[in-house]
Amino acid sequence: MKVLVLTNMYPRYLGGTFVHEQTKKMMNMGFEFRVIVPAPFFPGALMEESRWGAYARIPCRELIDGVPVYYPKYFRLPGKWFHPLSCYTQYLGFRKTADAIISEFNPDMIHAHAATPAGFAGLFLRKKYGLPLVCSLRGSDVDLYPAYGKWSRHMTRKVIIESDRLVSVSAALKDTAGSIARPKKSIRVIYNGCDPDTFAGRPENRAYARRKLGIPETTSVLIFVGKISRDKGICELMESFRSVNRGNCGAHLLMVGSGPDVPVLQSMAASYGLLSNIHRTGDIPHGDIPDALNAADIFVLPSYHEGLPNAVLEAMACGLPVVATRAGGIPEAVEDGKSGILVPVGDHRQLANAIEYLLMNDSAAKRMGSRGRQIVETRFTWQVNSEKMSKLYREVMDEK
Numbered sequence: 288m289k290v291l292v293l294t295n296m297y298p299r300y301l302g303g304t305f306v307h308e309q310t311k312k313m314m315n316m317g318f319e320f321r322v323i324v325p326a327p328f329f330p331g332a333l334m335e336e337s338r339w340g341a342y343a344r345i346p347c348r349e350l351i352d353g354v355p356v357y358y359p360k361y362f363r364l365p366g367k368w369f370h371p372l373s374c375y376t377q378y379l380g381f382r383k384t385a386d387a388i389i390s391e392f393n394p395d396m397i398h399a400h401a402a403t404p405a406g407f408a409g410l411f412l413r414k415k416y417g418l419p420l421v422c423s424l425r426g427s428d429v430d431l432y433p434a435y436g437k438w439s440r441h442m443t444r445k446v447i448i449e450s451d452r453l454v455s456v457s458a459a460l461k462d463t464a465g466s467i468a469r470p471k472k473s474i475r476v477i478y479n480g481c482d483p484d485t486f487a488g489r490p491e492n493r494a495y496a497r498r499k500l501g502i503p504e505t506t507s508v509l510i511f512v513g514k515i516s517r518d519k520g521i522c523e524l525m526e527s528f529r530s531v532n533r534g535n536c537g538a539h540l541l542m543v544g545s546g547p548d549v550p551v552l553q554s555m556a557a558s559y560g561l562l563s564n565i566h567r568t569g570d571i572p573h574g575d576i577p578d579a580l581n582a583a584d585i586f587v588l589p590s591y592h593e594g595l596p597n598a599v600l601e602a603m604a605c606g607l608p609v610v611a612t613r614a615g616g617i618p619e620a621v622e623d624g625k626s627g628i629l630v631p632v633g634d635h636r637q638l639a640n641a642i643e644y645l646l647m648n649d650s651a652a653k654r655m656g657s658r659g660r661q662i663v664e665t666r667f668t669w670q671v672n673s674e675k676m677s678k679l680y681r682e683v684m685d686e687k
Contacts, residue, residue: 426594457616
């Protein structure tokens with residue numbers, strides 16, 4: 288079976304490791320793939336001077352772990368107000384590439400990751416070539432983008448209604464999508480996966496990992512992995528970290544990732560006198576994340592909204608107890624009181640209480656970490672994910 292993948296998220300330039308991991312696993316099962324990853328650009332020196340400057344240097348195509356990946360450029364102005372327009376400009380940017388691939392590759396279906404912009408652009412190819420469209424709903428495309436305005440919401444509705452099959456990474460996201468529009472068929476929940484061999488607790492690596500990051504070997508360490516932005520709860524994280532350190536416990540916070548609100552983080556850390564207790568790595572290769580997790584004692588993610596974050600699954604696989612908000616699909620992975628502690632969105636006091644409890648109760652933290660590892664091994668591996676996706680692909684082909 289041959290599948291054309293459309294996505295705006297793909298390593299090594301545009302994130303989306305989870306899309307590549309699923310593609311790789313299914314390729315090993317006998318499926319063939321071509322992946323189109325439209326890369327944004329806007330003309331002039333402004334492009335080079337912005338944080339998007341690196342996109343201009345992305346190659347036209349490359350082979351990643353045997354997966355052919357194409358990067359056609361499309362016009363995209365920064366800012367959420369231009370999101371609806373990008374759904375059209377993206378298709379205009381990649382249609383020649385898609386036409387050439389479809390002519391040579393002759394795919395059986397299209398799989399788009401995210402309702403917009405990839406899913407909406409995929410509707411044009413569906414109509415032009417009569418290929419079935421599978422669309423994976425991932426999180427912000429359902430939770431956030433429809434709130435950008437009537438145009439964005441209309442596009443999301445159109446994808447939900449017209450896609451041949453919809454896949455959601457969590458039951459919570461499925462419910463949200465169903466409240467926006469009624470799909471042709473019931474939305475299938477297929478959870479993200481994790482590689483438990485790569486992500487595993489390795490206590491023997493802890494001292495080395497901490498030395499590499501400049502973190503004292505004997506202190507307690509919290510870790511956050513994700514976008515440094517307000518909607519990831521970084522302000523609540525800083526407030527709770529301040530509270531935790533009022534007891535002179537000397538805890539440290541490892542922040543892995545980058546984002547628009549790094550200056551907010553820095554300002555809060557400086558005003559609270561915690562700059563020496565916070566370690567920022569910026570974005571790091573996905574292969575280095577297991578070492579970062581092995582340097583920590585507790586994983587913290589106080590997001591406002593989520594699909595089902597791979598960062599949580601990877602932390603659980605490494606045997607870390609999770610402190611997170613009851614956002615999106617997080618409660619579907621984290622068992623409150625058993626593999627972690629869940630707190631209300633936006634409540635920094637309860638967040639601090641949960642962190643302090645785990646710092647003061649080592650046996651409970653280890654028990655929760657062990658349970659989290661068991662959950663990942665039984666429910667959230669890429670093997671489980673790919674088997675379910677393979678079944679869905681075959682159902683689509685049988686209906687075709």
